[in-house]
Amino acid sequence: MAANKLGVGFIGSGFVTRFHIQSWLGVRDADVLGIYSPNRQHAESTADFARKLRVGNARAFNSIQEMIAAPEIDCLWLCAPNHLRLQHMQTICEALQSGPGKLIGIACEKPLARNVAEARRMVELVEASGLLHGYLEDQMFAPGVRRGKQIIWDRAAALTGRPYLARAAEEHGGPHSPWFWQGELQGGGVLNDMMCHSIEVARFMLTKPGALRSSIRPLKVTAQIASLKWSRPEYARALKETMGPEVDYQNKPSEDFARATINYEDEEGNPLIVEVTTSWSYVGAGLRLSLELLGPEYSLSMNSLDSGLKLFLSRKVQGESGEDMVEKQNAEQGLMPVLGNEAAEYGYEAQNRYFVQCFLDGKQPEESFYDGLEVTELLMTAYMSAEQERTIEFKP
Ligand SMILES: NC(=O)c1ccc[n+]([C@@H]2O[C@H](COP(=O)([O-])OP(=O)(O)OC[C@H]3O[C@@H](n4cnc5c(N)ncnc54)[C@H](O)[C@@H]3O)[C@@H](O)[C@H]2O)c1
Numbered sequence: 001m002a003a004n005k006l007g008v009g010f011i012g013s014g015f016v017t018r019f020h021i022q023s024w025l026g027v028r029d030a031d032v033l034g035i036y037s038p039n040r041q042h043a044e045s046t047a048d049f050a051r052k053l054r055v056g057n058a059r060a061f062n063s064i065q066e067m068i069a070a071p072e073i074d075c076l077w078l079c080a081p082n083h084l085r086l087q088h089m090q091t092i093c094e095a096l097q098s099g100p101g102k103l104i105g106i107a108c109e110k111p112l113a114r115n116v117a118e119a120r121r122m123v124e125l126v127e128a129s130g131l132l133h134g135y136l137e138d139q140m141f142a143p144g145v146r147r148g149k150q151i152i153w154d155r156a157a158a159l160t161g162r163p164y165l166a167r168a169a170e171e172h173g174g175p176h177s178p179w180f181w182q183g184e185l186q187g188g189g190v191l192n193d194m195m196c197h198s199i200e201v202a203r204f205m206l207t208k209p210g211a212l213r214s215s216i217r218p219l220k221v222t223a224q225i226a227s228l229k230w231s232r233p234e235y236a237r238a239l240k241e242t243m244g245p246e247v248d249y250q251n252k253p254s255e256d257f258a259r260a261t262i263n264y265e266d267e268e269g270n271p272l273i274v275e276v277t278t279s280w281s282y283v284g285a286g287l288r289l290s291l292e293l294l295g296p297e298y299s300l301s302m303n304s305l306d307s308g309l310k311l312f313l314s315r316k317v318q319g320e321s322g323e324d325m326v327e328k329q330n331a332e333q334g335l336m337p338v339l340g341n342e343a344a345e346y347g348y349e350a351q352n353r354y355f356v357q358c359f360l361d362g363k364q365p366e367e368s369f370y371d372g373l374e375v376t377e378l379l380m381t382a383y384m385s386a387e388q389e390r391t392i393e394f395k396p
Pocket of ligand 1: 012037
């Protein structure tokens with residue numbers, strides 16, 4: 001470790017790793033120094049991307065063990081697909097026990113695992129490793145979310161009472177890699193993939209600043225799932241063509257819509273409600289994150305597509321499709337919202353700054369594998385509720 005700077009190594013070199021690397025422009029206490037992916041070319045090009053952004057003199061590693069053994073690597077960001085989570089955690093623990101290298105902390109992308117059994121094992125392994133641990137839930141760190149929470153609680157809740165209802169939604173047209181669409185690899189459909197964000201950000205808004213997670217308590221979960229779009233024959237066919245033969249939504253769909261209501265109670269036994277909706281069947285300009293918080297004399301609302309910057313491109317502007325305006329962009333013409341700095345606005349920047357500072361100070365982050373486990377428990381309860389078509393008391 002350089003005097004006051006950490007070296008970070010990434011496991012995984014995909015879409016989310018690039019978001020993290022972009023966010024590093026706003027992280028001062030660490031450099032991106034390592035990338036591991038089984039595909040050497042991916043690792044090399046991602047390391048090159050980090051060097052070009054000047055967020056660290058990153059190099060590609062041939063294995064997780066080799067990256068851990070490198071003296072410049074102090075902490076890891078676990079960003080590979082979900083089905084590899086537990087395997088990677090085991091590899092990390094074994095490498096720490098038997099080989100050179102000394103890590104301080106590990107931060108894991110959402111979801112912590114594909115199911116509760118795996119999430120519990122993740123917690124056991126991280127506890128045994130002695131590493132500081134963080135659960136990467138970027139939306140909790142989005143500047144609008146933080147600022148909105150602070151103002152609502154300081155000004156309004158202090159005078160008229162705590163908020164009682166939080167609504168959160170995350171919607172787009174469908175994920176970018178085949179593994180997301182395969183239930184066994186990903187852990188489910190859109191409920192597992194995206195409701196983890198909505199549940200956690202809604203719970204965060206309803207929790208008094210500085211209070212423990214346990215200060216509000218989930219009591220019961222009512223949920224519904226459906227395959228609305230992607231199992232229609234023409235869309236199932238199109239999906240197979242773009243994602244490969246193993247993504248077969250006519251015979252083996254995962255849900256592309258999910259909603260849940262979670263009843264909580266506060267410290268005094270007052271009822272609180274979280275309403276969450278997620279879909280891969282939303283077609284708009286691109287990824288839409290929305291959030292509302294309601295209290296006795298106030299409300300808050302946010303929508304990531306209500307951006308300050310908008311472009312209008314006429315039909316004569318024809319070019320390649322891309323994601324240069326907004327994540328999961330669906331069009332290149334007409335009136336399009338643009339996010340000035342997506343990695344910051346979605347929360348990656350403040351999130352990574354927070355975890356890096358915790359690791360540097362030797363402090364256990366407040367958002368940890370324990371939170372990832374509870375989110376997984378809530379998600380699995382939602383699946384159970386949807387399957388049994390009834391409200392399920394938490395924890396079942
Ligand atoms: N916070 C968010 O909003 C957000 C957004 C997207 C993805 N994610 C999460 O991040 C993780 C990665 O998603 P993604 O979108 O980057 O996926 P992706 O499909 O874009 O990329 C996956 C990457 O993992 C690499 N990989 C494959 N096998 C590997 C192995 N054995 N070891 C190490 N790397 C391996 C691949 O080369 C690829 O670069 C997932 O857990 C996902 O849920 C979070």
